[in-house]
Amino acid sequence: MRKKIVAGNWKMNNDLAETEVFLVELKKQVFPENVVIMIAPSFTNLNHAFKSLREHNVELAAQNMHQNNEGAFTGEISAKMLKSVGVKTVILGHSERRAIFHEDSAILAEKVNTALENEMTVIFCIGEELEDRKKGSHFELIKKQLSEGLFHISDDAWDNIVIAYEPVWAIGTGETASPEQAQEMHKFIREIIAENYSKAIADNVSILYGGSVKPDNATEIFGQDDVDGGLIGGASLKVDSFMKIINSF
Numbered sequence: 256m257r258k259k260i261v262a263g264n265w266k267m268n269n270d271l272a273e274t275e276v277f278l279v280e281l282k283k284q285v286f287p288e289n290v291v292i293m294i295a296p297s298f299t300n301l302n303h304a305f306k307s308l309r310e311h312n313v314e315l316a317a318q319n320m321h322q323n324n325e326g327a328f329t330g331e332i333s334a335k336m337l338k339s340v341g342v343k344t345v346i347l348g349h350s351e352r353r354a355i356f357h358e359d360s361a362i363l364a365e366k367v368n369t370a371l372e373n374e375m376t377v378i379f380c381i382g383e384e385l386e387d388r389k390k391g392s393h394f395e396l397i398k399k400q401l402s403e404g405l406f407h408i409s410d411d412a413w414d415n416i417v418i419a420y421e422p423v424w425a426i427g428t429g430e431t432a433s434p435e436q437a438q439e440m441h442k443f444i445r446e447i448i449a450e451n452y453s454k455a456i457a458d459n460v461s462i463l464y465g466g467s468v469k470p471d472n473a474t475e476i477f478g479q480d481d482v483d484g485g486l487i488g489g490a491s492l493k494v495d496s497f498m499k500i501i502n503s504f
């Protein structure tokens with residue numbers, strides 16, 4: 256079911272004490288009923304956040320996950336571990352994972368499979384670099400990322416997929432895609448899902464925009480027909496700006 260979603264990707268920010276300050280403040284807020292609200296703290300704070308948010312309408316996501324269910328993978332976290340601390344959603348394919356940690360489409364496809372086998376929801380991130388956009392190859396690149404990382408899944412699996420379009424040149428730079436650029440790409444994403452699966456599946460999937468979403472630009476971006484919400488980095492670290500974005504639909 257297509258939903259409005261605002262998810263905060265905290266990246267490597269907020270230790271336990273800072274997480275607690277955020278949660279105390281967040282729990283005082285009144286949330287709009289038609290928006291799914293999610294935060295993705297670091298692994299070390301997920302269990303604390305889960306316990307703290309139990310009575311509240313805020314979901315949790317992990318920022319990454321290993322593709323194997325268990326084994327000799329020092330430093331890694333499995334789907335089972337995430338589920339055991341109350342996490343049912345995982346962000347996969349973030350551009351920082353792709354670029355800094357060399358996660359390619361083959362690894363991401365495996366991670367998607369593992370998450371789905373473990374009945375988790377995946378927020379699958381895609382996005383072009385500035386060079387791709389300058390060359391005019393951004394549509395092709397997005398199609399490739401989707402085809403290689405996601406288009407092997409079954410029709411039914413789409414119920415557990417959210418897509419986040421995050422142009423790399425807009426992440427943490429203060430430069431957002433214009434609402435028109437976001438709409439154009441989101442529409443394209445829906446069209447290629449329809450081509451590869453069906454119009455019904457394409458119409459049902461939530462597609463979030465990410466990249467310098469702030470309180471002062473969220474309304475315009477969220478107002479686009481094919482934009483179902485946002486994956487928010489910097490502006491999700493403070494309750495005040497996060498709430499303003501949540502209330503921007």
Ligand code: 13P
Nearest residue numbers: 264426427466467488489
């Ligand atoms: P910023 O909102 O800080 O640009 O980060 C976006 C992002 O990468 C969310 O995953």
